[in-house]
Amino acid sequence: xxxxxxxxxxxxxxxxxxxxxxxxxxxxxxxxxxxxxxxxxxxxxxxxxxxxxxxxxxxxxxxxxxxxxxxxxxxxxxxxxxxxxxxxxxxxxxxxxxxxxxxxxxxxxxxxxxxxxxxxxxxxxxxxxxxxxxxxxxxxxxxxxxxxxxxxxxxxxxxxxxxxxxxxxxxxxxxxxxxxxxxxxxxxxxxxxxxxxxxxxxxxxxxxxxxxxxxxxxxxxxxxxxxxxxxxxxxxxxxxxxxxxxxxxxxxxxxxxxxxxxxxxxxxxxxxxxxxxxxxxxxxxxxxxxxxxxxxxxxxxxxxxxxxxxxxxxxxxxxxxx
Amino acid sequence: xxxxxxxxxxxxxxxxxxxxxxxxxxxxxxxxxxxxxxxxxxxxxxxxxxxxxxxxxxxxxxxxxxxxxxxxxxxxxxxxxxxxxxxxxxxxxxxxxxxxxxxxxxxxxxxxxxxxxxxxxxxxxxxxxxxxxxxxxxxxxxxxxxxxxxxxxxxxxxxxxxxxxxxxxxxxxxxxxxxxxxxxxxxxxxxxxxxxxxxxxxxxxxxxxxxxxxxxxxxxxxxxxxxxxxxxxxxxxxxxxxxxxxxxxxxxxxxxxxxxxxxxxxxxxxxxxxxxxxxxxxxxxxxxxxxxxxxxxxx
Numbered sequence: 276x277x278x279x280x281x282x283x284x285x286x287x288x289x290x291x292x293x294x295x296x297x298x299x300x301x302x303x304x305x306x307x308x309x310x311x312x313x314x315x316x317x318x319x320x321x322x323x324x325x326x327x328x329x330x331x332x333x334x335x336x337x338x339x340x341x342x343x344x345x346x347x348x349x350x351x352x353x354x355x356x357x358x359x360x361x362x363x364x365x366x367x368x369x370x371x372x373x374x375x376x377x378x379x380x381x382x383x384x385x386x387x388x389x390x391x392x393x394x395x396x397x398x399x400x401x402x403x404x405x406x407x408x409x410x411x412x413x414x415x416x417x418x419x420x421x422x423x424x425x426x427x428x429x430x431x432x433x434x435x436x437x438x439x440x441x442x443x444x445x446x447x448x449x450x451x452x453x454x455x456x457x458x459x460x461x462x463x464x465x466x467x468x469x470x471x472x473x474x475x476x477x478x479x480x481x482x483x484x485x486x487x488x489x490x491x492x493x494x495x496x497x498x499x500x501x502x503x504x505x506x507x508x509x510x511x512x513x514x515x516x517x518x519x520x521x522x523x524x525x526x527x528x529x530x531x532x533x534x535x536x537x538x539x540x541x542x543x544x545x546x547x548x549x550x551x552x553x554x555x556x557x558x559x560x561x562x563x564x565x566x567x568x569x570x571x572x573x574x575x576x577x578x579x580x581x582x583x584x585x586x587x588x589x590x591x592x593x594x595x596x597x
Numbered sequence: 598x599x600x601x602x603x604x605x606x607x608x609x610x611x612x613x614x615x616x617x618x619x620x621x622x623x624x625x626x627x628x629x630x631x632x633x634x635x636x637x638x639x640x641x642x643x644x645x646x647x648x649x650x651x652x653x654x655x656x657x658x659x660x661x662x663x664x665x666x667x668x669x670x671x672x673x674x675x676x677x678x679x680x681x682x683x684x685x686x687x688x689x690x691x692x693x694x695x696x697x698x699x700x701x702x703x704x705x706x707x708x709x710x711x712x713x714x715x716x717x718x719x720x721x722x723x724x725x726x727x728x729x730x731x732x733x734x735x736x737x738x739x740x741x742x743x744x745x746x747x748x749x750x751x752x753x754x755x756x757x758x759x760x761x762x763x764x765x766x767x768x769x770x771x772x773x774x775x776x777x778x779x780x781x782x783x784x785x786x787x788x789x790x791x792x793x794x795x796x797x798x799x800x801x802x803x804x805x806x807x808x809x810x811x812x813x814x815x816x817x818x819x820x821x822x823x824x825x826x827x828x829x830x831x832x833x834x835x836x837x838x839x840x841x842x843x844x845x846x847x848x849x850x851x852x853x854x855x856x857x858x859x860x861x862x863x864x865x866x867x868x869x870x871x872x873x874x875x876x877x878x879x880x881x882x883x884x885x886x887x888x889x890x891x892x893x894x895x896x
Contacts (some may be wrong), residue, residue, distance in 0.1 A: 283823055284731070289729060289733055290733045290736050293734070297737065297745075301745055302878070304749065307783065417874075417875075417878060418821065418825075418871050418875040418877075419867075419870075420829055420832075420871075421829075421868070423828075423848060423867040423870065423871075424867075426848070426852060426867075428861070430856070430863065430864075434856060434858070442699075527737060531738035532737060532740075534740060535829060538833070549741070549744070550833065554748070563739060568738060569736070572736050
């Protein structure tokens with residue numbers, strides 16, 4: 276157990292380090308001279324001025340030292356200011372993180388429910404019309420770009436039918452209330468779920484079929500155990516472990532998809548901040564959103580690992596025995 | 598178990614006999630869904646390559662007299678904001694999107710194969726470090742990486758292909774490394790090593806040809822994902838320059854018009870993407886059933 280925990284911590288730390296390095300490189304590789312941009316251009320400064328300001332900002336130090344100083348500032352909560360509008364990056368990102376967590380969290384839960392229910396029935400009734408319908412949906416879902424489905428949903432439900440709002444988190448000029456919030460949440464969540472559920476459905480279907488073919492399951496069935504026990508004690512726990520693992524591993528894909536959907540539906544999350552920053556070349560904001568996303572994904576992976584450990588008693592026993 | 602698992606049990610599946618290639622083609626053509634996907638793909642490719650050449654040059658001209666026309670018998674998919682025939686635009690866009698997907702995937706495959714094979718043939722400590730790096734890289738959302746890359750400097754087709762290739766090799770590398778590790782334990786490769794074959798000879802004449810099956814599955818699915826990535830980037834204006842029509846560009850340019858009621862400029866290019874990637878995935882599924890990597894993962 277200890278060995279596993281230590282390995283896991285080492286893994287998380289190396290991932291965090293890599294992501295912070297990525298963010299640092301983005302900032303450093305950004306075109307343009309940060310010192311010259313302070314006064315509006317290189318021609319407005321003498322060579323001595325340039326050296327002095329560089330020294331004061333710590334830009335004349337070796338890159339490794341700069342990275343260390345920058346990391347220290349980050350840990351102290353100083354994330355810098357946006358180039359575009361001068362807002363405090365830390366505060367803006369924190370605000371966006373909450374919106375993203377709601378959207379991603381609800382979508383992940385909905386995907387899990389749909390994948391388990393759909394995959395279960397497709398697996399149990401393999402090679403029937405029901406299976407073909409579910410598997411066909413999974414195939415198309417995997418091939419549909421999220422941004423396109425988002426546009427189609429807006430066209431259908433907001434423009435043509437005028438049923439649901441097309442963008443934002445709340446309606447203008449109205450007090451914030453739950454119904455309004457849920458109405459705004461509905462289309463983005465639907466879009467994410469429909470475009471991401473496919474691979475998970477197929478995975479659950481495959482695992483269910485695998486377990487159905489095992490000898491322990493056939494033996495349990497032959498002993499005449501009631502259906503309820505067969506499904507809840509034998510079939511589902513064994514079939515869902517690979518699903519939980521896969522869900523954790525593919526979290527980066529889900530987060531990436533959420534970003535595009537946030538963009539299409541104007542959802543004020545990290546994804547929209549990130550894309551706005553990328554398009555406006557707003558490097559401090561870009562760096563901060565990359566960093567936050569990395570941390571979000573790592574946290575999600577840890578969560579999935581803990582879930583797997585809970586689901587799978589074999590894992591608990593072997594790791595405890597070490 | 599898939600319905601066609603009985604094929605895998607046939608000895609031909611594991612024997613590297615001269616008839617292997619013929620067996621492959623036979624097994625593939627017997628797989629119904631793979632056949633449908635392959636036929637669809639050929640149709641889309643032919644339409645994209647020949648369609649723009651065969652269509653009437655007049656419909657390709659900007660003509661403000663026929664802006665935003667709804668689908669009709671003259672323009673089956675309608676016309677766009679500048680009066681160009683949408684069917685022609687979609688076929689042109691297909692050519693761009695398909696090429697970018699294909700070339701970017703080839704690039705990713707070369708990088709992934711190289712990384713995976715080097716990792717598999719390295720000493721165990723180096724192998725472990727290389728896999729740890731791969732794990733860390735896989736934890737970063739691909740889309741994020743791509744957008745960051747694209748946000749620097751000008752956008753161009755060459756740079757876009759490079760970007761997509763550089764972020765899509767990780768899955769191939771992982772698969773290749775595991776497959777090569779497995780192959781390195783087999784008798785025929787062990788005897789080749791004993792006979793004194795050089796590492797490059799082992800890699801190119803023994804490992805690569807024997808890993809070709811699972812590699813083809815990963816590559817096929819990769820092409821579909823590369824196309825989706827390209828369309829997403831182009832939609833965000835971070836991909837193909839807007840002077841070139843790609844499926845993503847058509848959608849990005851048509852977005853505001855579509856919200857004003859011109860639905861066809863958004864709906865039809867999207868259908869083209871969904872159909873293409875679905876067909877590619879059907880072919881990938883067929884290959885997977887034939888190769889059955891599940892059998893191999895148990896090693």
